[in-house]
Amino acid sequence: MKKKILYVLCLCLFFADLYYSFSQHYREPIDGDVPESVLPYDGVKKVFADPFGVKTIQTGEEHMGVNRFFSHYFLYKWFRSVPFAYQKITYPLKSVYLTSATAKIIIQFTLILLIATLVCGGFYYKKLEFVFSCVFASALCQTCGATRSMGLIDPSITYTFFYALPLIFLCLYMLPFIYKEYFHKNLIKNNLIQILYSVFFLFLVAFGGAINSSVALVLIITILIKYFYDYFSQNNDDKNLKSAIRNIPKHYYAFLLPLGIFALYSVFLGSYNPAWKDLLTLKERYMLLPKGFLNMFVCGKGGFGILFLCCVINVIILKFRYKTQSKNIIQLFYWICLFSLIYIILLPFGGYRPYRPLIIRYDTIITTSFILIFYLIFSSLFIYKRLKEERKTVAYSCFIAIIIAFFTLIDTPNFDRNKNEKALVKYIQQSNEDEILLPFPATVFSWDVPDSPDYCKAASQLMQLWNITDKEKVFYYKPEE
Numbered sequence: 001m002k003k004k005i006l007y008v009l010c011l012c013l014f015f016a017d018l019y020y021s022f023s024q025h026y027r028e029p030i031d032g033d034v035p036e037s038v039l040p041y042d043g044v045k046k047v048f049a050d051p052f053g054v055k056t057i058q059t060g061e062e063h064m065g066v067n068r069f070f071s072h073y074f075l076y077k078w079f080r081s082v083p084f085a086y087q088k089i090t091y092p093l094k095s096v097y098l099t100s101a102t103a104k105i106i107i108q109f110t111l112i113l114l115i116a117t118l119v120c121g122g123f124y125y126k127k128l129e130f131v132f133s134c135v136f137a138s139a140l141c142q143t144c145g146a147t148r149s150m151g152l153i154d155p156s157i158t159y160t161f162f163y164a165l166p167l168i169f170l171c172l173y174m175l176p177f178i179y180k181e182y183f184h185k186n187l188i189k190n191n192l193i194q195i196l197y198s199v200f201f202l203f204l205v206a207f208g209g210a211i212n213s214s215v216a217l218v219l220i221i222t223i224l225i226k227y228f229y230d231y232f233s234q235n236n237d238d239k240n241l242k243s244a245i246r247n248i249p250k251h252y253y254a255f256l257l258p259l260g261i262f263a264l265y266s267v268f269l270g271s272y273n274p275a276w277k278d279l280l281t282l283k284e285r286y287m288l289l290p291k292g293f294l295n296m297f298v299c300g301k302g303g304f305g306i307l308f309l310c311c312v313i314n315v316i317i318l319k320f321r322y323k324t325q326s327k328n329i330i331q332l333f334y335w336i337c338l339f340s341l342i343y344i345i346l347l348p349f350g351g352y353r354p355y356r357p358l359i360i361r362y363d364t365i366i367t368t369s370f371i372l373i374f375y376l377i378f379s380s381l382f383i384y385k386r387l388k389e390e391r392k393t394v395a396y397s398c399f400i401a402i403i404i405a406f407f408t409l410i411d412t413p414n415f416d417r418n419k420n421e422k423a424l425v426k427y428i429q430q431s432n433e434d435e436i437l438l439p440f441p442a443t444v445f446s447w448d449v450p451d452s453p454d455y456c457k458a459a460s461q462l463m464q465l466w467n468i469t470d471k472e473k474v475f476y477y478k479p480e481e
Contacts, residue, residue: 032447146303166209292358
């Protein structure tokens with residue numbers, strides 16, 4: 001009976017937190033990259049015409065987003081269909097914000113379920129452990145608090161489609177491998193279905209997202225280093241490199257080899273993206289890396305730093321109390337650190353972006369944040385179970401409660417973020433003028449304040465597309481002298 005009450009309580013907390021997140025997502029402004037995919041711009045039209053980059057390689061023509069077809073495509077389809085479905089029950093402007101919030105909450109919900117599935121070794125939604133993992137992950141999945149240091153769901157809907165959504169693709173591709181390697185289970189037993197499943201997600205991984213392919217390659221490198229380390233750590237004098245290669249399990253070739261080939265192709269294709277290619281030299285980018293690394297631990301209310309510290313505390317507890325029982329869990333943390341270190345060291349090769357001045361930012365390390373959230377929950381539940389056997393759970397239960405409470409409290413409500421944008425859109429909508437002078441400065445489906453008639457063109461076209469206005473309207477803000 002006690003377990004059933006806790007299960008229902010956790011379920012209620014989880015869905016309450018999701019509703020809270022949805023309310024926050026609903027109040028985010030529409031970012032300035034949305035028109036690029038939704039209208040779409042000429043650069044995206046080239047991606048749609050050549051989704052897998054064959055023509056790009058043949059002609060050598062550089063253009064934006066060459067290996068990001070699915071991110072552009074899903075954003076295009078979503079904002080070209082869902083707003084009109086919502087408009088059957090609400091007015092056009094509200095439908096746009098509902099469309100954005102719905103996409104974010106679906107992606108957030110999926111990421112949380114993936115974390116809980118990895119923690120519990122299966123989709124055991126009827127178990128208290130699974131639902132509690134969801135509650136724990138939901139608290140760590142920041143929306144307004146530590147988003148700028150460990151956020152999985154970006155405030156920008158475009159970035160959510162380019163970072164969080166592709167992370168789901170990579171996780172789903174790797175899921176059968178993880179089940180086989182670490183849980184000794186076959187997630188998909190039918191070989192034909194397994195092949196079709198893998199091919200489907202291979203394309204989504206390789207041609208969706210800004211960092212997916214690079215993350216996949218570093219992940220493969222880390223897994224192979226771990227395999228060789230484990231192989232040579234075993235007490236056997238006959239071990240050599242040839243025997244190690246010969247004994248690589250078949251599922252390594254089945255999952256990692258195709259992923260590596262597709263990822264390498266995608267990375268090569270990314271070299272045809274001219275964006276800010278020569279803005280800083282490689283040396284200058286590496287000079288920024290230490291500052292970016294330190295900034296990662298303190299920015300955004302210190303969320304990432306506290307998350308990492310909590311993982312370290314768990315590792316210390318495991319080493320001093322359950323060293324023998326938790327050897328693999330302790331080592332897993334070291335492998336996560338190695339993966340993250342290799343990835344960060346290689347990050348400057350990805351180029352420089354002015355909006356990411358220190359190279360490292362919450363979006364470029366989204367995979368590390370995701371893995372650390374998983375590890376914190378996984379190791380916490382392991383420690384709790386061991387302490388429960390010893391009937392000493394009170395202190396550690398308080399520790400977990402403090403973590404959940406802390407991350408819940410710093411995710412402060414901020415329900416005015418699109419207030420000014422909405423007010424200006426309504427002002428434009430109600431105006432009968434051909435050229436509208438805005439009463440105050442704010443973004444309007446853009447990154448910056450529209451300060452000239454030319455700057456408002458994309459936003460004006462979006463308004464007409466979504467039935468907010470019946471025609472394109474010229475609008476801008478002119479500061480008083």
